[in-house]
Amino acid sequence: MHLHTLLAQAGSRRDPKTGAISMPIHLSSAFQHPALGQSTGFDYSRTSNPTRQALEQTLSKLEGGAGASAFSSGMAALDAVLRLFSPGDKLVVTEDLYGGSFRLFEKFGRPQQLDFIYVDGSDTEAVAKALQTPKVKGLFVEVLTNPLLKVADLDALGELARAHEVLFIVDNTFLTPVWCRPMEHGADITLYSATKYLGGHHDMLAGLAVARTGDLAEKIAFIQNAAGAVLGAFDSWLLLRSLKTLPLRLKKHEENALAVANFLSGHAGIKKLCYPGLPSDPGHQRLGRLSLGYGAMLSFEVESSAKVESILKSVKVFLFAESLGGAESLVTYPLIQTHADIDPQTRERIGLTDRLLRLSIGLEDATDLMEDLAEVLK
Numbered sequence: 001m002h003l004h005t006l007l008a009q010a011g012s013r014r015d016p017k018t019g020a021i022s023m024p025i026h027l028s029s030a031f032q033h034p035a036l037g038q039s040t041g042f043d044y045s046r047t048s049n050p051t052r053q054a055l056e057q058t059l060s061k062l063e064g065g066a067g068a069s070a071f072s073s074g075m076a077a078l079d080a081v082l083r084l085f086s087p088g089d090k091l092v093v094t095e096d097l098y099g100g101s102f103r104l105f106e107k108f109g110r111p112q113q114l115d116f117i118y119v120d121g122s123d124t125e126a127v128a129k130a131l132q133t134p135k136v137k138g139l140f141v142e143v144l145t146n147p148l149l150k151v152a153d154l155d156a157l158g159e160l161a162r163a164h165e166v167l168f169i170v171d172n173t174f175l176t177p178v179w180c181r182p183m184e185h186g187a188d189i190t191l192y193s194a195t196k197y198l199g200g201h202h203d204m205l206a207g208l209a210v211a212r213t214g215d216l217a218e219k220i221a222f223i224q225n226a227a228g229a230v231l232g233a234f235d236s237w238l239l240l241r242s243l244k245t246l247p248l249r250l251k252k253h254e255e256n257a258l259a260v261a262n263f264l265s266g267h268a269g270i271k272k273l274c275y276p277g278l279p280s281d282p283g284h285q286r287l288g289r290l291s292l293g294y295g296a297m298l299s300f301e302v303e304s305s306a307k308v309e310s311i312l313k314s315v316k317v318f319l320f321a322e323s324l325g326g327a328e329s330l331v332t333y334p335l336i337q338t339h340a341d342i343d344p345q346t347r348e349r350i351g352l353t354d355r356l357l358r359l360s361i362g363l364e365d366a367t368d369l370m371e372d373l374a375e376v377l378k
């Protein structure tokens with residue numbers, strides 16, 4: 001079945017008893033056993049819950065994986081995946097990445113004797129070189145980096161990961177399976193902060209880990225059951241509901257993003273603009289090969305940090321907040337809000353300056369967004 005059909009019918013046809021079209025929300029912590037040694041397939045909701053399972057099976061199908069686990073947040077999903085590694089293991093990771101992932105690596109992973117080698121994930125040569133370090137067991141990249149929107153060459157990285165027999169983990173939060181399916185490019189595990197586009201309404205937190213093989217899926221499910229950071233039944237249903245409109249939302253997000261990017265690219269007050277949907281962007285062609293869409297995240301530099309302050313104070317359509325992927329357009333100041341944990345030298349080197357702003361383009365009328373920006377950039 002086509003992806004859009006799977007999405008439109010997410011959670012449907014799963015309740016033969018009543019024929020409910022919308023997946024019922026199973027608010028039950030435990031499930032009654034018919035007799036000793038017999039089970040309905042469910043016993044305790046930390047292990048498995050019917051509503052969560054409908055979501056997990058839908059995601060696994062969308063990705064072309066063998067199984068998926070739904071977590072209480074994107075960070076909980078990444079945390080579970082980190083637990084697949086053992087003390088002494090090293091991971092090669094993108095340097096320009098979500099600040100919370102960096103914090104988890106440094107403040108949680110390191111004390112567990114994991115080591116992280118930071119490289120520019122869009123520089124395949126640099127990744128190849130880092131993978132030659134002894135004891136590297138994993139490669140972690142964001143397809144589109146946050147906040148600088150650099151594009152990783154998944155096909156080349158997938159081949160490298162296979163050659164070095166390391167686990168290839170891809171955070172695909174910015175693109176979703178509607179646009180890009182990392183497993184088709186060699187990923188072993190795809191991660192999502194479903195808080196973003198998959199949820200799409202700025203009203204919930206969720207994370208997903210999809211595994212390519214049954215063995216990996218089982219290991220992640222084991223960690224999830226043991227550690228317990230599961231997604232609740234109600235939030236699982238919210239996410240199933242959101243999935244139904246995902247392709248429609250993404251189309252509008254991208255249309256608006258392209259309009260805003262074109263507007264900003266011609267604006268005198270903008271120093272540097274990162275949006276891979278523009279043909280002039282260094283990642284444009286590469287992303288075109290990997291993804292059906294270019295996303296709706298963009299970042300840009302203004303002349304001074306003082307200008308940043310005035311923009312954040314005076315926006316009227318954009319909301320000043322730190323998330324992305326929802327109906328409402330948001331403006332974020334990465335230096336303070338999302339990437340404060342990254343050390344100053346790294347920030348400077350990768351171009352994460354005190355003049356950089358990040359936009360998540362929402363579903364409003366693009367004219368209102370552009371007028372808002374025109375006004376604050378004056």
Ligand SMILES: *Cc1c(COP(=O)(O)O)cnc(C)c1O
Binds near residue numbers: 173205206
């Ligand atoms: C938000 C985000 C995360 C973390 O997800 P939460 O749901 O906030 O825990 C991880 N990776 C990326 C790319 C993100 O944008």
